[in-house]
Amino acid sequence: MYDSFAQSGNLKGITFWMDILAYLNVIGLYDRMNITISIQFMSVFIIPLVVAKLILNITNDTQLVMFSVLFVSCYPSLYMYSGDIYRDVVMVLIFVILLYLVDIFFRVRVNGKFLCLILVLGLFYILFGFRPYLGVALLLAFFSSYFYLFKNIKILLAFYFMLIIIIHSLGLLDPLLEYRASFGEIDAGSTLGIDISNANVLTVVPLFIISYLGQFFGFFIINANSALVFLTESIPVMYMLFKVKFSILSNQFYRFLFYFIIIYNTVWVMANDNLGTATRLRIFSYLGVLILYIGSLALKYKKDEWKVLR
Template sequence: MERNKIYRISLVYQLLFLEYSLLTIGIYFFSKSKGMNGITLPFAGGGDDGFFYWRQVESFLNGGQIIDTSIYPSLISRIVAFVGFSDVFVVRIFNFFGFLLLVWGATLLLRRLSKSESINKRFDITMLLYTNTMLVIFLMFYLSLLTTVTLSIYRDVWIYFFYILSIYLMNEIMLNQRTQMIFLLVPSLYFLGGFRTYALVAFLIATALIIFMQSDRNHMKYIVMAIIAFSFYYTFFIDFQVPIVNMSLRNALDFRQIGLETNMGGSNMNINLNQPNIFLFFLNYMYSFLGNLVGPFPWGINSFTQIMVFVMESIPMIAILIYLVINRKRLTKNEILTLTYSLVWMGFIALSNDNIGTATRLRATGWIPMVVVFISVINRKIFKSKNYQMEILPDSNQRK
């Protein structure tokens, strides 16, 4: 019986990898047939980030300079040069490997969160089957993840991987006293910052917040303190240049507003965060936070693609968030830690992004750990109930 369950776990992952590999290969050859060099599909146009990345590869191979917006252009350029095959397919295979690592990282985190001494060990394999099947179903039908990994040669899958890997390692270090994991955490954070700088900043701020929260059970006190501290910062130090990102908050808000004014696309939320006082800022910021977290909202939908995102992503995620709020008292320390990293990330993209299309790509960094927490909570609730029933049945039989 247990061997059969392990086989079924293996089978669901094979189906997941088959789906993503077929889409990656199919889109590559269709793109080649349409004269897009295998980079993306024709409807994406020349503005797709994949074209920029491939131009850097070609420049490097021809002895030119690379525009290093992150470590990604240099990395893929050197990989293509090392392989000796100047084709986009090399980058697609590299990113598919990143997807495999992302799935591995998600299963590691899920396994860590799902562990509970109160659950009867005879249910361990069954629970493993249930949790992994739920994770695979989520990844198979997560529309924005599918498009991000397979549609073009974006760097995002590597950000997803290193963020979730870093969360797993912090769980091990902070809550399970496995301090040796810091030797894996340091390179993970290095690559996370290399692929996206403010992802590293978000992770470090979330870590600091968790440390403060662990020192006192009154979490609301720290939330209030954080709001007061940010209000003070917004009012008096909005022009302060933040290290690592080398940008002030005003610079970030100005940059966001310029993008809003110059790219008046149909998927913009049109939320202006550059406000004269902190009260108006918070009001608009909360709307931006919710929009980036679970948007698009029904009143802002203006395309078939947004309808698909709303049905396949927004509605399920709203249901997941409601479930987590209702069951918040069931959350373990590991799950609270994981959710903190997810929500702080969402807070960061709410500051910088106003576009729903971009939000669907960015929020996966926080969504995937959040869904892992949901799977852990719902399965633990189910199996605790089953475990309880199995434990009382022998007593009932004895009484008979």
């Protein structure tokens, strides 16, 4: 699709990535093979390098930095989508650069804060152009991070599910559910077949949870590939997620990641009903979980060192 559009002569696509490829073709720099090689270079070298730089802002522990780099470098779906001119790897690179800048923005006091904010907002806009709901989720999470609402996790979950029921009852989820229903028209074994559009007040949350388990956690296993992805992606992330310490959310950057994961996951889990698409969409959430996990370990190591010193 991307290759044919880039050479079609049409300069206005439905995403920034299509526009970029078309523009490269116009100025004579479009070459599918060279762009693919560049994307592979991003996946193998640049993205892990930026992730390492971000983790170094969190901790100086070499093992944690190397673990993060290894996780990103060996991430199966990221490697798979670097095999052609897909937009996913480019988006992930922009995403991790954005996270690095957001972390710096929350750390600096005055000097450079305004410039950092301009860069952050610019990357929000670029990601919005690549995938609108990703950019919106990041922007909402950025502003929400100024509010600390974690007095009780049970109350927070109850509020979250109640909010889903309310917005579903008001019909605010209809555009997402209509898009989700389109997957039912595709005769593909990777479609979950969960119909939330006809759900009522009593069934919308259970159906959403089932969809969440199948897509974000990868429990919808249909073949050897999905089993491999479950073993190499989902299980490690589930382990990291359950090791995240709730106390780190007193830090604004971690709150930003936490809010982003909630908002972004809610949108794409509601709108998507295909396991293959889910492996692409959840990359950003999985990276967020990785950083929260590293932050939790860094805090634990710091406390242990303090106990030893005392």
